[in-house]
Amino acid sequence: MEPSQVYFISARATKWSYKLSLAGRFETLLKEIPLSRYIKKKEPVAIKMHFGSEGAHRVVRPLFIRKVVQAVLDSGGKPFVTDTVRIKGLDYLQVASENGINTLSCGAPVLLADGIFGNDNVPVPSGDLQGEVFVASAIYDTPAMVVLSHFKGHFTAGIGGAIKNLAMGCLSGSSRSRDWKHGRGGMHAHMDGQIQWDKEKCSLCSQCVEVCPLFACSFENELFVYDTKKCWRCGRCVRVCPEQALDLPVDEERFHKGLAESTRAVLSTFKEKKILYANFLLEIQPECDCMPAADVPVIQDLGILVSDDAVAVDQASLDMLRESPPLPGSAAQDKGIQPGEDIMLRLHEINGQKQIDYAFELGLGNKKYTLVTR
Ligand code: SF4
Numbered sequence: 001m002e003p004s005q006v007y008f009i010s011a012r013a014t015k016w017s018y019k020l021s022l023a024g025r026f027e028t029l030l031k032e033i034p035l036s037r038y039i040k041k042k043e044p045v046a047i048k049m050h051f052g053s054e055g056a057h058r059v060v061r062p063l064f065i066r067k068v069v070q071a072v073l074d075s076g077g078k079p080f081v082t083d084t085v086r087i088k089g090l091d092y093l094q095v096a097s098e099n100g101i102n103t104l105s106c107g108a109p110v111l112l113a114d115g116i117f118g119n120d121n122v123p124v125p126s127g128d129l130q131g132e133v134f135v136a137s138a139i140y141d142t143p144a145m146v147v148l149s150h151f152k153g154h155f156t157a158g159i160g161g162a163i164k165n166l167a168m169g170c171l172s173g174s175s176r177s178r179d180w181k182h183g184r185g186g187m188h189a190h191m192d193g194q195i196q197w198d199k200e201k202c203s204l205c206s207q208c209v210e211v212c213p214l215f216a217c218s219f220e221n222e223l224f225v226y227d228t229k230k231c232w233r234c235g236r237c238v239r240v241c242p243e244q245a246l247d248l249p250v251d252e253e254r255f256h257k258g259l260a261e262s263t264r265a266v267l268s269t270f271k272e273k274k275i276l277y278a279n280f281l282l283e284i285q286p287e288c289d290c291m292p293a294a295d296v297p298v299i300q301d302l303g304i305l306v307s308d309d310a311v312a313v314d315q316a317s318l319d320m321l322r323e324s325p326p327l328p329g330s331a332a333q334d335k336g337i338q339p340g341e342d343i344m345l346r347l348h349e350i351n352g353q354k355q356i357d358y359a360f361e362l363g364l365g366n367k368k369y370t371l372v373t374r
């Protein structure tokens, strides 16, 4: 198999000219590729984002989204900017707007891919683990897509890039007709995916209840309870607990296999060569943009990687991350991580390489790539 091409634009500005800025070179690259290779005239094109959360501001900036919107328009496509529901849908659109992602700033409609209640989805066969998963209907029905991913750490996936943006980001949490096991939390379905609570450790601070996007957990007579049908196992309550009183055990192998199978399911709804990926290696922080806060970056800004191969673009991103020294004053320094160590592996004790390996095994892309610097 020939190595896949991955374009790289460095974040360094060596001359004070717009053309040589990151935005300017991204704009030039989108013309050079060009997008008309992936898009037919008048075709709807999903620009898949992560809208972030109320306190997590390090999302892909509207400046770059706007460049992609313009490139799609120039290719004759009809762009819309989209993500799936992570919190109550109407609140999520508000979060997107506060993070600068709205119709005015992007120059295209900003929509929820699975509807304002997260129920607009289509079951798609995925593989042995989940059987079928619920792909957001706007993703399912749209013939072409540009996936913009803020590359960062993730508490259950180790890293979050293009594969996670497809696997979790294009699925609904659950569906009207079935349970959470077929949604994006389905990778947690081992051991029935039960949240465990340690009463002895709990200080009753309520942070878990406050962070739950579905109001699925609460305290009754000072006992932690949660609605096992409503909860989609996002794990946010576990992650924010200051006392480590909550646990949602992760079977690392199953989780990464699930990511790869869900990615395959999402890709199966597109014809070949209809998706372009851009990973933004900027403000790479330890956690997902769905968390209620964003930490400082663990490495210096690197730039933008672009490819039509999700596996190659994630492999190139992870390789660059591994070669970068940790920044002082960051979570990496707090943990005593040294140059040359795999920062996200050390921070989360979860190996993000596995999702790339499983996706490669399923034939979803190539781990070998040629880096083309622009
Ligand atoms: S966040 Fe942790 S310590 Fe606080 S109430 Fe929830 S379980 Fe208890």
Ligand code: SF4
Binding pocket: 211, 212, 213, 214, 215, 216, 217, 226, 230, 231, 232, 233, 234, 235, 236, 237, 238
């Ligand atoms: S895992 Fe926790 S935060 Fe997420 S939906 Fe379930 S109870 Fe809510």
